[in-house]
Amino acid sequence: MGFVAVVDMVSGLNSPMARLVRIEVLVLLGVAALFVLLILGSYRRQSSRNAVRVSIWVAYAASIPMVSYTLGLMQSSPYKNSLFSVWAVILFIFLGSADSLSAYRLQDNDNWKRFYFEQLIHSFWVGWLMVSSGAGSDFRYVLWPIYVIVVLKSGTRILSFKLASRRSMLSESTKWVADYMTYERELSTAGEWDPVTMRGYRYVVAGEEKQRRKVEAPEYVSKLDGDDRAKAKLVTVEQIWRCSGSLLCGDGDRAGQLKDVCLSMALSKMLNRRFAGFHKLVESELDKTHDFLFRGLLHGQKYVERAFRVIEVELAFVLHKRVHVPNDELKLIDDHNNNFDALITAVLIIGVALVEGLQVYIYLASAWCKVALISKYVARESWSSRQWVANLIGCITSFKSFRSWEDKLGQYTLLKNVDYIPINFMYYATMFLVDRTKKGRKEDKRVRLSMVVKEAVIDTLRSSNGQLTNGVKSLKANGIEVFRKHSWSCTTVRTTTHTIVAWHIATTLCEVEDEEQHRMDSTTTNYKDVACSLSRYCAYLVAFAPELLPDHSFVSQTIFDALVDEATQELLNLKTLEQRCEKLKEIGKVSDMEQNGGDNRLIVLGARLGCQLLEIENPSRRWKVLSDFWAEMVLYLAPSDDARERLETLTRGGEFITHLWALLTHGGILERSTTGAGQCQNV
Structure with a gap:
């Protein structure tokens, strides 16, 4: 039955x-x-x-x-x-x-x-x-x-x-832009450029696909055709800024933002060369390129907000390519x-119908549409001379789109999550389709990337003038005593991962100590917020995104796995963060007294550094040292030749370090400083 x-x-x-x-x-x-x-x-x-x-x-x-x-x-x-x-x-x-x-x-x-x-x-x-x-x-x-x-x-x-x-990835358009940038500086009078008015910056916004691919010996690079009609279709950043049409003229925020969207497009075309394998950018050694970042993009009012807005839209361009009933019919089965x-x-x-309509709106509200309309507005005099055209384009470009990126920082605190034992249910339930989570790796709640953090990082970049170190320069700037006392953590360790983890442990010790003993003014609070959020972000990169760090990802993973084992052994049976920090302070004091021949495990080095930082009695000065260090460190981590890994992060909400990487690229900063980096050996 x-x-x-x-x-x-x-x-x-x-x-x-x-x-x-x-x-x-x-x-x-x-x-x-x-x-x-x-x-x-x-x-x-x-x-x-x-x-x-x-x-x-x-x-x-x-x-x-x-x-x-x-x-x-x-x-x-x-x-x-x-x-x-x-x-x-x-x-x-x-x-x-x-x-x-x-x-x-x-x-x-x-x-x-x-x-x-x-x-x-x-x-x-x-x-x-x-x-x-x-x-x-x-x-x-x-x-x-x-x-x-x-x-x-x-x-x-x-x-x-x-x-x-x-x-x-190396399309004809990208190759043409790469060739164009080899002689772009020759299109303007030598030595005459202004990064504020963009005079002399003939970065391509649109029209390169309409140029003839004509190569000449001996360089065999694509040159601008002599055809005036083809040249007229090429729109550059300089033209956008010089446009006298009512849509773009004036110093208002609206006109400035429309110009910046076009600037983002031009920068994205230049950045695409790195994804195509052009590791050496010809303009990176030019003073004009350095000035574009330090005297242009990072100049004027609200320069921090503007710089990140330009980079965010640029990366969105990089990620997304432009793309072009009768009743008798309704009966299928009688019953x-x-x-x-x-x-x-x-x-x-x-x-x-709703899907197609929404797709139309998404395109009209996109930065792609804004650039297309503004480029035609600039290239066609008949458009820029008519007010109704400016009004129509202004109406379309006012459409609101999705926010470009998540704008949050990943966070991880080693001392809080060291005893985390993952169940890995999905790993087994999906027959190993989902990646296995290792012990000690539990991500903290992501935090909003605040303007205070952005300002600290950008101000550090401006003061560095493009010479990036792994924290050594920030220690020197805070006094010779601070440098002598703490520079060992940057100069005597083997990898960047060592430095990050040691300073992360030390920052956590300082954070817990001040929560128990000190009330802070607003300035000190800002220093602390910057230091703690960037410390946890860099630790997050070590634990969850080691491929974005200067060290080989396997090196970073091996070091971190060993650190988790060390911390588990030292902090056994200690359940609260406060108890763990007290134990590490005891270890750090002993290690500090016998540092020349003592324990060189990473958990101990972090404890020793934390105890040394706690000897700075003024909380405001201590947090300034930490804030300056982490702002410099995150900049030091940003340069990379592995553009593919940077691009992958854009599909997951983006990473702060990827935005910094793009920003530094446009200032000609493609690699870390070889002098003063402080690293004994970088694997």
Whole structure:
């Protein structure tokens, strides 16, 4: 009897009614997934939450299998009706029209040929289904034009894959910009540039794709064509700033922000060279490039806010490439609810219409649209001379878009989380698909990247004049006594990871000590906020993103794993952070007395440094030393030749260190200072 029941159940699942229900559910899920990709595909730059990333990944990974299975159900169904063709086209839209997310990871772009083949197969099956199910239907007059449009949009998505792949990262446009920058300085009078008015800065904003690719011996680089019409289509930063049209003239915030969007576009084209493998940028050694950052972008009122706004929009440009019913038709099965079929179809059509409408708004509100309109406004005198054109462009450019990035700092406190033992349920439940979490690695709640932190870092950059050290310069600036007492932590240790972890432990000891004993004024509080947030951020990089550090990621991981074991051994049975800090202060005092031949374990070095810093009696001075050190350290960590790893962070909400990396690049700072870095040996 049980066997018969199972057979009946299986037969019921394969009945025409059950098959239709499955088709309806899958099509609804397809539209829901399209919404997920559209909304969260843009939102993922603003969030590092696992729930957001998992939702996007599920919708992205399930798209092709879901469409394939549903089309198969429709094709094998004994009932042929034009409504199937409507649903098939909607699924096709889902597969090829989610502009907000072309690829989940950068590696996916390298598989563009596979996606091209899959899309070709699906377009064939959808077309066949429309022919077999929709022949003679009035729907065909609407569906075939939509089908053609979706095929074209799928082509743009495939093109996005190809252009972002490793092989195609060096596109003709990027190569042209790279060649252009080799002689850009020759286009202006020698020695005449002004980073405030942007005179002499002929960085390309738009129009490079319209230039002829003409190379000349002996350099064989692309040169500007002599054709005046081609030159007129090339829009530069200098032209944007010199434009006399009402949209861009004046010193108001609105005009300045529109100019800065174009500046971000120009900088993104220059930054793309690093992703394409150009590690040596020809302009990095020019005084003009140094002045652009230190006398231009970091000059004037609200320079901190402006600098980060320009970089944030620039990185958004880098991450995102521009991309171009009759009632008798609604009956599928006699005993199926006609009204339900009509409702399903109406919901699907409305959903797709909303998705497409939202995509149009997202584009109109995007920085891409702003740059396109402003570039034409500058290049065409007929536009810049008409007030109504300026008003129309001003209206469109006032549309609000998603925030560019998460604007938060990852945080980790070693002494608080050293005893953390992960369960790793998802690691085993997914059969090792999810990465395994190691002991001691529990991320603290992310904190907002405050203006106080930004100001501290930018002010440190300005005072450094581009000469970055691993904290040595900040110690010298706080007095010779401070330098002599604490510089060993920067000059005698083997790696940057050693320095970060030792100072992180010391900062935690100072934080707990002052929470118990001292009330602070606002200045000291700001110093403390900067020091603690950057200390926990750098520790977060060591624990969760070692690939972004100067040391090899395996070196950083090995050091950190050993440190967790050391801390676990020393702090056994101590449950509170205060108890652990008291124990480390005892260890640090003993170590300080026998430092020349004593214990050189990293947990002990951090304890010794913390005790030495606590000897600075004035809390304000102590926190200034810590604040200055961490502001300099995070700048020291930023330069890197591994542009690919920096780009990967943009898909996870962005990282502060990536923004600093881009900022330093445009000041010609591509590497750390070889003098005064203080590192004994950097692995």
